[in-house]
Amino acid sequence: MHYRIFETWRLVAALSIMMWHFLRFAPPGYEEVGAYLYRLLAMMEMFFMISGFLIMERYGDDLFRGPGRFRAYLVRRLARFYPLYLATLLFFCGVALAVEFGLVHTADPGRYAWSALPANLFLLQAWGLTDQLTFNYVAWCLSAEWFCYLLLPVVVLAYRLAGIAGLAALAGALVLALEVAVARGAIPFESWLQADTFGAYRAFADFTIGALVSVAVRRSRLRLTAHWPAWALFGLSLLAMATRQHAALIVGLLALAMYVAAVAERNDPEGSRYLAFLHPLGKVSLGIYLLHPVIEAVFFSLVWRMLVEPTGLVGFYVYWLAPGAATLALAILSERHFERPLGKAMVARFGRVVSEPAVRAPAVG
Numbered sequence: 008m009h010y011r012i013f014e015t016w017r018l019v020a021a022l023s024i025m026m027w028h029f030l031r032f033a034p035p036g037y038e039e040v041g042a043y044l045y046r047l048l049a050m051m052e053m054f055f056m057i058s059g060f061l062i063m064e065r066y067g068d069d070l071f072r073g074p075g076r077f078r079a080y081l082v083r084r085l086a087r088f089y090p091l092y093l094a095t096l097l098f099f100c101g102v103a104l105a106v107e108f109g110l111v112h113t114a115d116p117g118r119y120a121w122s123a124l125p126a127n128l129f130l131l132q133a134w135g136l137t138d139q140l141t142f143n144y145v146a147w148c149l150s151a152e153w154f155c156y157l158l159l160p161v162v163v164l165a166y167r168l169a170g171i172a173g174l175a176a177l178a179g180a181l182v183l184a185l186e187v188a189v190a191r192g193a194i195p196f197e198s199w200l201q202a203d204t205f206g207a208y209r210a211f212a213d214f215t216i217g218a219l220v221s222v223a224v225r226r227s228r229l230r231l232t233a234h235w236p237a238w239a240l241f242g243l244s245l246l247a248m249a250t251r252q253h254a255a256l257i258v259g260l261l262a263l264a265m266y267v268a269a270v271a272e273r274n275d276p277e278g279s280r281y282l283a284f285l286h287p288l289g290k291v292s293l294g295i296y297l298l299h300p301v302i303e304a305v306f307f308s309l310v311w312r313m314l315v316e317p318t319g320l321v322g323f324y325v326y327w328l329a330p331g332a333a334t335l336a337l338a339i340l341s342e343r344h345f346e347r348p349l350g351k352a353m354v355a356r357f358g359r360v361v362s363e364p365a366v367r368a369p370a371v372g
Contacts, residue, residue: 014289059217151210237268294338306330
């Protein structure tokens with residue numbers, strides 16, 4: 008099942024995050040728009056919730072059916088994102104070397120601390136082990152996703168042992184734990200929706216909620232086919248973010264929007280064809296998200312600040328169309344010629360499930 012609405016929402020989130028990061032280089036006057044986009048960064052919860060939904064739908068029934076399946080599942084997940092992740096990490100290692108040798112200057116030298124490199128290599132930077140985001144700063148979400156992938160057996164076992172009630176109890180307990188951790192300062196953020204260096208724990212709560220929605224959709228007998236309720240709920244979730252409502256309300260609205268959207272698409276898969284034109288970009292949302300800091304470093308920190316802005320020949324809001332277009336083009340090319348071939352090779356080499364040997368019937372007579 009291909010959920011075009013989910014794909015579109017992820018694309019909207021990736022583009023919004025990219026725009027907000029690019030706006031930091033804008034001249035004075037952008038602050039109000041930047042502040043509004045910052046409030047919408049809670050759309051990151053949707054990344055993790057949709058991930059939990061899709062992973063539960065695809066792997067929830069098969070994870071424990073035979074030897075090697077969990078390993079094969081982890082290899083497939085790594086193959087999906089680690090090649091591009093590693094490539095962007097190596098790029099920022101190059102930036103770190105340039106900073107170290109005085110070739111470029113940075114206002115945030117802690118971002119390129121070599122002591123943080125092992126955590127980045129092993130996807131641990133969002134587990135509360137580092138004080139700040141380092142190297143490719145947006146990649147904390149991949150660390151958080153990896154944490155969720157490793158803990159998928161917990162989610163599946165909760166469902167097998169107690170059904171949908173078990174999933175609901177696990178999700179509720181995780182959200183409550185996050186609220187308590189924030190209140191007591193264990194997670195040093197105003198809200199757990201803002202946690203990034205502790206993003207693994209926020210992500211796992213979202214991931215579990217997404218798995219819960221997946222099971223609820225599977226069981227649902229609702230005959231809804233209209234899409235406007237899902238879009239309306241998605242809009243309400245954005246309004247809740249913009250007006251700084253409580254995290255539980257925001258996540259609840261996103262979960263309800265996902266449930267309604269998935270039911271509608273399940274009942275009428277062709278009803279979302281109006282979104283098909285976005286698929287070439289929607290399928291590379293991860294690439295847009297991971298690559299835009301690379302484009303930012305080249306097009307803004309270097310070209311804009313050092314070459315274009317001092318001349319005043321091109322306005323910022325005209326110039327920023329170029330890095331935006333470059334990010335989209337690079338994400339498409341990367342997915343087609345780098346990520347997909349390398350991912351397939353990783354799965355072929357390490358992701359095979361070893362079949363159990365057949366039991367030979369005893370001879371008769």
